[in-house]
Amino acid sequence: MSADTLTGRQLNNFMEYIAGRDLGVVMSENVSQGKFLPPSEVIRIGRAIATALDYAHQNGVIHRDVKPSNILMANTGRVVLVDFGLALDVSQGSFGEAFGSAHYIAPEQARKSANAVPQSDLYSLGIILYELLAGTVPFDDPSPTSVALQHITLAVPSPRIYNSAISLQTERVLFKALSKDPAQRYENGTALMTALEQSLRAVPTHENRIDLPPLPAEAISQFPTDTKDNDPLLGRQLDEYRLDELIGHGGMARVYRGVDTRLKRYVAIKVIDTPFQANTDHMRRFQHEAQAIAQLEHPHIVSLYRYGQVNGLLYMAMQYVEGADLYSVLNSYRSAGDLIAPEDALRIIREICEALDDMHSKGIIHRDLTPSNQGEIFGSPLYVAPEQAISSADAVPQSDLYAVGVNPLTPKSRLMLPCST
Secondary structure, rough: OOOOEEEEEEEOOOOOOOOEHHHHHHHHHHHHHHOOOOHHHHHHHHHHHHHHHHHHHHEEOOOOOHHHEEEEEEEEOOOEEEEOOOEEEOOOOOOOOOOOOHHOOHHHHHHOHHHHHHHHHHHHHHHHHHHHHHHOOOOOOOOOOHHHHHHHHOOOOHHHHOOOOOOOHHHHHHHHHOOOOHHHOOOOOOHHHOOOOOOHHHHOOHHHHHHOOOOOOHHHHOOOOOOOOOOOOOOOEEEOEEEEEEEEOOOOOOEEEEEEEEOOOEEEEEEEEEHOOOOOHHHHHHHHHHHHHHHOOOOOOOOHHHHHEEEEEEEEOOOOOOOOOOHHHHHHHHHHOHHHHHHHHHHHHHHHHHHHHHHOOOOOOOOOOOOOOOOOOOOOOOOOOOHHOOOOOOOOOHHHHHHHOOOOOOOHHHHHOOOOO
């Protein structure tokens, strides 16, 4: 960059021209195609920005607006941090306005721009790394003010919700980078990227059984005879959705993994089963379920994409989550004579409770909270609350919490499961 020059009354900066695109454009393209950048590319981009930030911080400069659109991806492969227009010279101080972009702003900076420290830039880098790996930012809202408040008040959602390939080690690195307290974050960008690189290259151990455990034999035997090879609906097209694989069978519906042929992404398709298609009561309950899901927007609750009917087949198209149900996960631990780690159990229970609190705040009661969620519509006997066992109409929000308490994730769970005979 050359020195500023004054031409007439206009002050000009002359800087290097970099041919390429900004990181925000690259990330948007990946999201639209349902793709994630390879971990090696995430590391390369992250290290380049971390190095630039460390250099700036060593020279007493805090950027205060680190975001994808301020990161240029040159055609040569070079990664460049730009736009120091909001930069703070530590020696000169700052006014109190909350400068920065809401989706990437650190909590302390959201409160007051003068509170920005080097770790504020590293928080912004942490958000970018989260977005690169998970395909979305952790906090979002149409209102920038609401997003800023979320940074201050809300816990960071697990990135594994959005990308099940993310390991627990990598999740812990991101959580540390996004600590509310700057003192709890990494000391510098190099330390952050070293930890992230180690987590991405580490071979997962204990958590492998959580991601994709084999489906238990007893669960497979519960499928009807016309399953994966000869299911009459496989290959059928329901509007823009193609049914590819049967993945579950409940009390009155089947669940398929499908493909959205327009948006090129996997979806979960729930189709009301043949014996119930002419039953008005079951059709009404199926519609009620769709209407209930449509009211909910929460990271721990699947999203509803569409509710429709094609040639007499009533269906729901929902978010597809790669992984396994909790029953299968717990069964894999039992088969190995093991128990799930306490920190993993705590995380799962907390996220279930957060989802329930959101449902209850909207007047919705689940009424069938089981590890496999394959029970009858009025509740599964092993997990049903006493008041719900007497009458399903007596169910209250605490009925769902009773089921959480009975859940086999609770301490010493192998000895405390109710008798199933």
